[in-house]
Structures are given as structure tokens and as C-alpha cells.
Amino acid sequence: MAHYDIAVMPGDGIGPEVVDAALSVLKECQARYGLTINYAFYDFSADLYRRTGRKITAADMDEIGEADAVLFGAMGLPDVRGPEGLELGAQVEMRAHYGLFSSLRPVRLFPGVESPVKAKDIDMLVIRETSEGMFAGLSDYHEPSDESASDRMTITRATCEKLFDVAFSQARARRKRGTPGHVTLLHKSNALRSNVLMEKVFDEVAARNTDVGSAKYYIDAGSMYMVTDPERYDVVVSENIFGDIISEIAAGLVGGLGVAPSADVSLTHGVFQPSHGSAPDIAGKGIANPIAMILSTAMMLEWLGGQHDDDLCIRVAQNIQAAVEAALASGPLARDLGGTAGTQQVLETIIKALPA
Ligand code: NAD
Numbered sequence: 001m002a003h004y005d006i007a008v009m010p011g012d013g014i015g016p017e018v019v020d021a022a023l024s025v026l027k028e029c030q031a032r033y034g035l036t037i038n039y040a041f042y043d044f045s046a047d048l049y050r051r052t053g054r055k056i057t058a059a060d061m062d063e064i065g066e067a068d069a070v071l072f073g074a075m076g077l078p079d080v081r082g083p084e085g086l087e088l089g090a091q092v093e094m095r096a097h098y099g100l101f102s103s104l105r106p107v108r109l110f111p112g113v114e115s116p117v118k119a120k121d122i123d124m125l126v127i128r129e130t131s132e133g134m135f136a137g138l139s140d141y142h143e144p145s146d147e148s149a150s151d152r153m154t155i156t157r158a159t160c161e162k163l164f165d166v167a168f169s170q171a172r173a174r175r176k177r178g179t180p181g182h183v184t185l186l187h188k189s190n191a192l193r194s195n196v197l198m199e200k201v202f203d204e205v206a207a208r209n210t211d212v213g214s215a216k217y218y219i220d221a222g223s224m225y226m227v228t229d230p231e232r233y234d235v236v237v238s239e240n241i242f243g244d245i246i247s248e249i250a251a252g253l254v255g256g257l258g259v260a261p262s263a264d265v266s267l268t269h270g271v272f273q274p275s276h277g278s279a280p281d282i283a284g285k286g287i288a289n290p291i292a293m294i295l296s297t298a299m300m301l302e303w304l305g306g307q308h309d310d311d312l313c314i315r316v317a318q319n320i321q322a323a324v325e326a327a328l329a330s331g332p333l334a335r336d337l338g339g340t341a342g343t344q345q346v347l348e349t350i351i352k353a354l355p356a
Contacts (some may be wrong), residue, residue, distance in 0.1 A: 013278025015073025128243025258289030
């Protein structure tokens with residue numbers, strides 16, 4: 001049986017609260033199903049930077065990258081900014097350092113949760129490119145001033161090929177769950193040269209994967225369909241900042257950020273974190289919904305199972321997903337879903353629902 005080393009980075013705000021909950025679930029799974037995990041904790045956060053000036057370095061990331069996977073809470077506080085005026089958070093640095101080019105963001109309407117739209121069968125995977133595009137720190141082509149500032153959208157063929165290979169293989173793997181196997185590219189090739197290249201490479205990769213259906217929409221129309229007809233989507237893939245935005249629209253369709261997990265992965269490294277941020281407005285109140293973090297932990301186990309050919313890990317991931325589904329169906333629900341339960345009560349309901 002495999003043994004895993006997990007680096008844990010709780011971060012800021014509600015990060016430590018939801019990470020604690022996820023670790024309780026993992027430790028229960030270790031006791032119940034015989035998983036073996038060692039944890040190494042790293043306290044990088046915007047708060048640490050504010051207090052000490054210390055931020056994550058390449059040497060830190062080399063050390064952290066030795067772990068089999070990283071569990072990440074949330075990082076960043078709106079009032080803590082570095083010298084460039086940007087917020088501090090290790091997630092962008094880690095994406096660059098480990099070459100995490102795809103952020104997998106599954107979005108599913110669970111029984112017991114109400115959607116603000118009429119659709120009932122929402123089950124999609126948004127894949128956001130995360131190593132380039134308009135969000136990757138490539139903003140250095142001229143110094144910003146009070147009069148003008150620029151950011152650059154750069155997209156490369158090599159990243160697009162890897163990204164779309166992931167999208168088509170995810171669509172194929174999701175067929176096991178009865179979904180049809182379909183990939184949609186959301187892009188803006190009518191206006192952005194970078195997106196012309198992205199669309200061209202998408203067509204090439206789609207032509208090599210004709211067993212999976214494919215479609216393309218301009219990001220503006222595609223965003224409208226996300227709200228008016230989300231059931232048309234299975235796997236949705238997009239550029240970094242477009243993907244950032246549409247993944248949160250998608251999360252809003254199924255109850256919000258409190259139930260939206262994510263996995264930032266390359267072919268060798270994985271950082272698993274909820275789609276939400278540090279939520280300073282509710283930090284310290286014991287009311288953060290831990291489900292997005294717990295589902296991200298299940299994604300970590302699923303990914304480790306795939307990387308290491310470890311069926312136990314995959315079964316435990318499925319058990320956690322089943323327990324979350326049962327807990328949402330039975331309630332009590334957390335406040336962001338219209339209920340009254342706090343973090344601890346949601347956690348206890350999930351642990352009780354874990355299969356024997
Ligand atoms: P946010 O995701 O932290 O919060 C948005 C809203 O959703 C808030 O009302 C919050 O209370 C609510 N919310 C988020 N997670 C929740 C949960 N688990 N349970 C219940 N409600 C939840 O976004 P924001 O307020 O725009 O940003 C706050 C900070 O987080 C900023 O500093 C931002 O840069 C940072 N951030 C970090 C990450 C990350 O670590 N990956 C992602 C996004 C934002």
C-alpha cells in the first residue's frame with residue numbers, strides 16, 4: 001500500500017478553518033480505510049508577509065514540491081500588497097514554479113442544493129489554463145504609471161496542446177459517470193490574436209480526438225449559455241482569466257464557492273484548493289462551508305490514485321464524495337447554502353456519512 005507525503009498550506013482567513021476540517025476527514029479516512037499519509041505544514045500567508053516580510057521563495061517551493069501533493073487553503077488579504085501593488089499569495093508563484101498549466105474545477109448540482117437557475121442536471125468540469133494567458137505575471141512589458149498600465153495575454157502552442165489533451169482525456173474519463181464526453185472551448189478569437197492561436201490548436205486536438213464531441217463559442221455568448229443553458233456543457237476549457245471568471249459563474253449555479261473544489265495540476269505536480277479565497281468577511285466566525293476544501297481533498301486522492309495506480313486512494317476519494325453528497329441531501333446545510341450549520345456541524349455530518 002502506498003504511503004503519501006502531503007504538504008499542507010492553510011494560508012489566510014478561512015483557509016486554516018477549512019483545511020482543519022479537510023484534515024479531520026482525511027484522518028478519519030486513514031483510520032477507517034488504512035490510508036497512510038504524512039503531513040508537513042507550511043505557514044506561508046499574506047498575514048505572515050505583513051508581520052515579517054517573509055514570502056515564499058523558489059527554494060521553499062523546491063522543498064514543498066518534493067511532497068506527493070499540496071493541500072492549499074486560501075491565500076491573500078485585500079489590504080496586504082507587495083511592492084508592485086499586487087496582492088500577496090503563493091498560488092500564482094506555485095503555478096509558475098511547478099508548471100501547473102490546468103486548473104480542474106468540477107461543478108455539480110448536488111441533491112439538496114438549490115440552483116438560482118431552472119436547470120436541474122448541472123454537471124460540468126471547467127478547465128482553466130493557469131500558466132499563461134492574462135493572469136500569469138507576464139505584465140512586464142512596460143512599467144505601470146499613474147497614467148497607464150498594461151497586462152499581456154500570451155498563449156503558446158505547447159501549453160494549448162497539453163491543456164486540450166487534458167480536456168479531451170477528462171471528457172473521456174467522465175463518460176464513466178454517464179456524461180456524454182464533450183469538450184467546449186470558450187474563447188475570443190474574433191478580437192484577440194492569442195485566442196486565434198488557441199482556437200487553431202483546439203481544432204487540431206479535436207481532430208485527433210473525434211470519439212469525443214467538441215464545440216466552440218465566443219466567451220461572451222458562452223457565458224450567457226452558462227446561465228441560460230448550463231446543461232449543454234460537459235468539459236469547458238478556456239484561457240486563464242476567462243476561465244477564472246466562468247468557473248465562478250459555474251460555481252454560482254450550484255450553490256456558490258462553498259461547494260466548488262479545484263485542482264491545479266501539471267503532469268507531475270498537483271496543488272488542491274477550494275475555488276474560493278480567504279473570505280475575510282466570515283473568517284474566525286466558524287461559519288465557513290468546508291465542502292469545497294473537502295471535495296478538493298477528494299480530488300487530491302483521486303489524482304494520487306491515478307498517478308500511483310492506487311485503487312485504495314480512488315475508492316477513498318469516492319467515499320468522501322459520497323459522504324458529501326449524503327450530507328448535502330440530509331442537511332443541515334451551511335449558511336452560504338441557506339442553512340444554519342457552522343463549519344463543525346457540516347464536518348460532523350460528513351464524517352458520519354462516510355461509508356463503513
Ligand atoms: P472569496 O472567495 O474569499 O469570497 C467571496 C464571497 O464568498 C465572500 O462573501 C465569502 O464570504 C464567500 N465565501 C467564500 N468561500 C466561502 C465558504 N467556504 N463558505 C462560505 N462562504 C464563502 O473572494 P474575495 O472576497 O473576492 O477575496 C478575498 C481574498 O481572497 C482576497 O484577498 C483575494 O485575493 C483572495 N483570493 C484567494 C484565492 C486563493 O487563495 N486561491 C482565490 C480567490 C481570492
